[in-house]
Amino acid sequence: MKSGLWKKMRRFSIPTLLSIAWLAIIGLIAIVYPILSSTDPKFVYENDLGVGPFTNGHLFGTDTNGYDILRELLHGTRLTLLVAVVAVGVGGAIGSLIGILSGYVRGKIDAVVNIIFSAVLSIPNLVLALALVAVLATAPDVNSTVSNWRKVFVVVLALTIVIIPILGRIARGATLSWSNREFVTAAKSMGAKNSTILWKHIVPNVLPAVMAIAFLAVGVVIVAEGSLSLLGVGIPDGNSWGAILAAGRNDMEYTPHVVYFPIIFIALTVISCNQIGDVIRQSLDRREARI
Amino acid sequence: MNRALPILRRLGTLLAVIVLSTFFLSCLLRLLPTDLVDMILSFGTPEEKAALRRTLYLDRDVFTSYFMWFKDFIRGDMGIIYGTGGGETVWSHVTRSLPISLIIMLYTQILALVIAVPLGIFTAYRAGKKSDRIISNTLFTASSVPNFALAFLLIIVVGVKLKWFPTLEYIGFKDDPFQHFKHLVLPCVSLGVGLAASYTRLLRTDVIAALKDDYVTMAASKGLSDSRILLTHVFRPASVTLLTAAALNMGALIGGTLVIENIFAIPGFGFEIAYALATKEFVALQSFIAITAIGYVIFNVTADLLIGIVDPRTRGSR
Numbered sequence: 317m318k319s320g321l322w323k324k325m326r327r328f329s330i331p332t333l334l335s336i337a338w339l340a341i342i343g344l345i346a347i348v349y350p351i352l353s354s355t356d357p358k359f360v361y362e363n364d365l366g367v368g369p370f371t372n373g374h375l376f377g378t379d380t381n382g383y384d385i386l387r388e389l390l391h392g393t394r395l396t397l398l399v400a401v402v403a404v405g406v407g408g409a410i411g412s413l414i415g416i417l418s419g420y421v422r423g424k425i426d427a428v429v430n431i432i433f434s435a436v437l438s439i440p441n442l443v444l445a446l447a448l449v450a451v452l453a454t455a456p457d458v459n460s461t462v463s464n465w466r467k468v469f470v471v472v473l474a475l476t477i478v479i480i481p482i483l484g485r486i487a488r489g490a491t492l493s494w495s496n497r498e499f500v501t502a503a504k505s506m507g508a509k510n511s512t513i514l515w516k517h518i519v520p521n522v523l524p525a526v527m528a529i530a531f532l533a534v535g536v537v538i539v540a541e542g543s544l545s546l547l548g549v550g551i552p553d554g555n556s557w558g559a560i561l562a563a564g565r566n567d568m569e570y571t572p573h574v575v576y577f578p579i580i581f582i583a584l585t586v587i588s589c590n591q592i593g594d595v596i597r598q599s600l601d602r603r604e605a606r607i
Numbered sequence: 608m609n610r611a612l613p614i615l616r617r618l619g620t621l622l623a624v625i626v627l628s629t630f631f632l633s634c635l636l637r638l639l640p641t642d643l644v645d646m647i648l649s650f651g652t653p654e655e656k657a658a659l660r661r662t663l664y665l666d667r668d669v670f671t672s673y674f675m676w677f678k679d680f681i682r683g684d685m686g687i688i689y690g691t692g693g694g695e696t697v698w699s700h701v702t703r704s705l706p707i708s709l710i711i712m713l714y715t716q717i718l719a720l721v722i723a724v725p726l727g728i729f730t731a732y733r734a735g736k737k738s739d740r741i742i743s744n745t746l747f748t749a750s751s752v753p754n755f756a757l758a759f760l761l762i763i764v765v766g767v768k769l770k771w772f773p774t775l776e777y778i779g780f781k782d783d784p785f786q787h788f789k790h791l792v793l794p795c796v797s798l799g800v801g802l803a804a805s806y807t808r809l810l811r812t813d814v815i816a817a818l819k820d821d822y823v824t825m826a827a828s829k830g831l832s833d834s835r836i837l838l839t840h841v842f843r844p845a846s847v848t849l850l851t852a853a854a855l856n857m858g859a860l861i862g863g864t865l866v867i868e869n870i871f872a873i874p875g876f877g878f879e880i881a882y883a884l885a886t887k888e889f890v891a892l893q894s895f896i897a898i899t900a901i902g903y904v905i906f907n908v909t910a911d912l913l914i915g916i917v918d919p920r921t922r923g924s925r
Contacts, residue, residue: 331744431620435627438907439900442862443880447896450884451635454646539753543866546755547881565759565870572763579756587751594747 332595335588342585346394357391358383358554369573379574380567388560389581396556399472400537407479408530415484416522419491420514429488433481441478445540448474449549464552471544471551475537482536486529490522524600531593535586542582557581614912621908628900629680632893633673643889647689662686663890676893685894690886697891700879701898707777708864708875714791715798715860716853722803727810727845728837734815743811750804754863758797758870766793777873794871798863802856809852813845847914854910857903 328336360382361374369377376385418429436444452470455462494500495518503513542558544550546565554560557578564574636643644660651659657666663686664672679685685697726742733739766774772793778786817823818841826836865877872878876895883892 431623431627434620434624435631437858438624438628438904439632439896440858440861440903442865443896443899446865446880446884447632447635447892450887450889450892451639454639454641454887535751539755540862542753543755543862546866547869548885561755561759568759568763569767572767575759575763579759583752583756586753587748590751591747 328595331591335591338584338588339592342393342397342581345390346397349390350394353387353390355387357388359387368571376577377571377573379564379571383554385560385574385577388554389557389577392554392556392560393581395468395551396538396541396558399468399475399541399551399556400534402472403475403479403537404483404530404533407476408483408526408533410476411480411482411484412487412522412526414480415487415489416491416514416518419488420495420510420518422492426488429484433485433488436477436481437485441482441536442540442543445474445478445544446547446549448477449544453549464555467552468555471541475540478540479533479537482533483526483529487522487526490525491518494518494521524596528593528596528600531589531596535589535593538582538586538589617908617911621904624904625901626677628904629677629897630673632896632900633676634669636889636893637669639889646887646889680894680897686890688883688888688891690888697894700891701876701894704874704876704879705898707873708868708877710780711791711794711798711864711868711873711875712860714795715802715864718795718799719802719806720849722799723806723810723849726803727807728814728842730807730811731814731818734811739811743808746804746807750801750808752801754797754801755866755870757800758793758867761793761797762870775872777871777875794867794873798860798867801863802860805856806849806852809848810845813848814841817841817844843917847917850910850914850917854907857906861899861903 361372361378361384362382364372364374364378365380365382367374367378369375371377374384374386376389378384379388414429418426439447449470452473453462453467500513500517503517508516538557541550541556542561545556545558545562548562550556550562551559554563561575561578561582564571564578568575639646643663644656644665648656648659660666664675667675683698685701688695688697688700726746730739730742762774765771773790774793776790778790780787823836823840826840864875865880867873868875868877869881876899880892880895880899882888883895
């Protein structure tokens, strides 16, 4: 088993290995860092306001508030990844469920599902997320403010809703093509139950295609979350990479490193996700070609 | 009749999608945790509030109010911006800001094509060689870089440090053509690089496939020149892919333009949307987003129809 895994790893190209390594590192940071680190990410270094990288023990420097950038970024990793993973996980599960069922049942239900997906997809995903956040994060009373947890929840909910039709449509398309295959017809003619065919024949073939796009979707969600922060409606108070970037952009001229580092984190993560998604898709294509 | 039928069916779907997505926005407005009328007129008398409720059709049920809204919307009557004291209509904001965004998207598409077409053909010709591998890998990375990340890098390096290009403001073409282009270089480059990268990748795959096709061998054996083959036999089918890619990337481009306009302080449509968001102008926001959705759908359908014109092979299958 272990040697098999090693063999598989050696087949990957260097960019793919680097992508896996980077995702593993930030995944580990997201899980472990908030547990191990007892220091407050918002600790103010009063003597080091807006210093550059590698000064006084601040590896990435500090911003004009005196926050240590590295510490903020490491701390923000958890929320950034949590938003992305939850949005894609939940959205992907709901989308796949709807997509697979409607693609398998076909007929009128499928036509309706398809038009609803098209309607939601007809709104560019960032614009849809903005609209959802704008509506859902409005305080019930003019004078009250919205709590930070609610803001985070609303961002996750909005991005989940954005993901549902994207992955749902992929699952539907894959189901449509797989349910026409000979082995499905064979299973049907042997009197297999619909649920058996779905579980044994459709789902195992559809899920890899959804997985490939899910990796791309993680990238999309991270970019969307950053964009929402830049537009001022994302996760508040520098608790995610996008939020750190949004807070740093005002002092971009004086402390450009406050912008550089979140950008590098976001870009590397998105590139890694796309790379892995692409590798999965290519191996699927090769498998398709063989069948 | 036979040929018109698929087009008619597409138009039917188009209409259904537009109605559904705008209806969806209408429902979203009803989901507001607070009363829209109270929000706009927090200190109004009950009579004023009742009057506003009537103008916004909030006293009717969801379906009637949606159709009343849609009727007004089609006629360009989209209500007013309440934050300005009612002095400015939503429509005036649309006509002022939408052309700016369309210009940015047009320039971005042109820029992306100018980069992608030669690179795509070049990498296809040298497929598998070292130069192809380097360019292709770089482009794959470039297509994954978020456009706001590129925008910030360009602002800091090219704008602030080197001072080659301005990083803020928009100047109309009529006011000063030179400054107009100069101000749009950085926004369009930050939007266009990712787009160009994904176009190049698709074009490369397509050109490689086309070069292997029988009709190319046939054309070559007829003694046609390389450039002739490239233009008439390879590029024509490949342009179908480009159209599809343009349609697929349009949503991302619209979202990207929205963010980029806010970063570069360009008073385009995305700026208006963000402003409406920040000031809670939900009435205006509904129309803004509806316009975005309708424009996006129409673009996709047009691209689909154009594909049929450019590539005769797909006509039958649609």
